[in-house]
Amino acid sequence: MLPFTTYHYNLGEDILEYAVTERDLGVDITSNFTFAEHSTRLISKANKKYGLLRRTCHFGSDIKRKRILYLTLVRSQFEHCSQIWCPNNKTLIEKFKKFRKSV
Secondary structure, three states, rough: OOOOOOOOOOOEEOOOOOOOOOOOOEEEEEOOOOHHHHHHHHHHHHHHHHHHHHHHHHOOOOOOHHHHHHHHHHHHHOOOOHHHHHHHHHHHHHHHHHHHHOO
């Protein structure tokens, strides 16, 4: 592995600090190119939307409406840039499995 060389960037007289995480087009990227924070944020966001859906949408037995709302609000969170942030370590895969079991 190559040694990490630190460069200092200035904006006028101020030295700019390094960012550990950067969000670009809605995808969080860390300095070592792992997407763990992004995956965790997506799972949290999907859990919140699913909880809102369960608390507020009582349609009785109309499964079509529930499915459409679920696909629109919850599942769409996981489809944006999925080629980039696909979980590859065991802990993230377990988090996604746990979320799917709760649904």
